[in-house]
Amino acid sequence: xxxxxxxxxxxxxxxxxxxxxxxxxxxxxxxxxxxxxxxxxxxxxxxxxxxxxxxxxxxxxxxxxxxxxxxxxxxxxxxxxxxxxxxxxxxxxxxxxxxxxxxxxxxxxxxxxxxxxxxxxxxxxxxxxxxxxxxxxxxxxxxxxxxxxxxxxxxxxxxxxxxxxxxxxxxxxxxxxxxxxxxxxxxxxxxxxxxxxxxxxxxxxxxxxxxxxxxxxxxxxxxxxxxxxxxxxxxxxxxxxxxxxxxxxxxxxxxxxxxxxxxxxxxxxxxxxxxxxxxxxxxxxxxxxxxxxxxxxxxxxxxxxxxxxxxxxxxxxxxxx
Numbered sequence: 153x154x155x156x157x158x159x160x161x162x163x164x165x166x167x168x169x170x171x172x173x174x175x176x177x178x179x180x181x182x183x184x185x186x187x188x189x190x191x192x193x194x195x196x197x198x199x200x201x202x203x204x205x206x207x208x209x210x211x212x213x214x215x216x217x218x219x220x221x222x223x224x225x226x227x228x229x230x231x232x233x234x235x236x237x238x239x240x241x242x243x244x245x246x247x248x249x250x251x252x253x254x255x256x257x258x259x260x261x262x263x264x265x266x267x268x269x270x271x272x273x274x275x276x277x278x279x280x281x282x283x284x285x286x287x288x289x290x291x292x293x294x295x296x297x298x299x300x301x302x303x304x305x306x307x308x309x310x311x312x313x314x315x316x317x318x319x320x321x322x323x324x325x326x327x328x329x330x331x332x333x334x335x336x337x338x339x340x341x342x343x344x345x346x347x348x349x350x351x352x353x354x355x356x357x358x359x360x361x362x363x364x365x366x367x368x369x370x371x372x373x374x375x376x377x378x379x380x381x382x383x384x385x386x387x388x389x390x391x392x393x394x395x396x397x398x399x400x401x402x403x404x405x406x407x408x409x410x411x412x413x414x415x416x417x418x419x420x421x422x423x424x425x426x427x428x429x430x431x432x433x434x435x436x437x438x439x440x441x442x443x444x445x446x447x448x449x450x451x452x453x454x455x456x457x458x459x460x461x462x463x464x465x466x467x468x469x470x471x472x473x
Contacts, residue, residue: 169192261311267287282298364438404465411456
């Protein structure tokens, strides 16, 4: 057996970034969680299914997360495929060879759905399969037979290595992350899947589903937890930016902080109305709780709209600097 002894994921609702953070900690790359969430743009995105499905947080093409990684001081490479393409065995073999080679070089890996449909750090392997850590198994589990990876209803094979690289200047990190997040919010077909909406349209979908009682109970608490976590780290990102950028940009950053603190606060209210793991099956009821959630989501949307406008101005200022 080959194992990277101190590798564990960093528990997070956004499991992909929780795994990346665990890999970076293992590699000794010094980065705060707020800088990671913000610098990848994830802190400022939302992706919502028409019926507030559990899939919302992961059912989009996260191109920006990979492209922006280099700015933050790490690189992601890997194997990606789907059993629906008809070549599952070949992709499984490539993922297995890739992970073993990376781990042999002391590079941590992360992969999709080694347990439930979330991301996991791959901390080692033996002749049978992968040893991993992530949602539902913080302390580790395995072996996951390598020939079972991706053989699920979702059917995706994803295996990535994380390696250190040189980070970009802070101004570049911030500008490119905000540009990417704003682009995500415009619902580009290259990133957003049919049946889902991002940006302010994502809030509109969420509000309509809650108002009509078509929002899934489990999706309600899970989406609230994920997007509240993102905005909370978005606030930390902007706070860290005030320490990294010229003082002349402080008023703009402070203005952005006002709005994103409001977004995080309102989404926190939704998580309190629909606590994690307590919702049950089916759709939510239309009642006083849902009506209170709608009011919180409307306030979050308004603050998000104001925050986006600040992000556009800040991106423009950094582009001119």
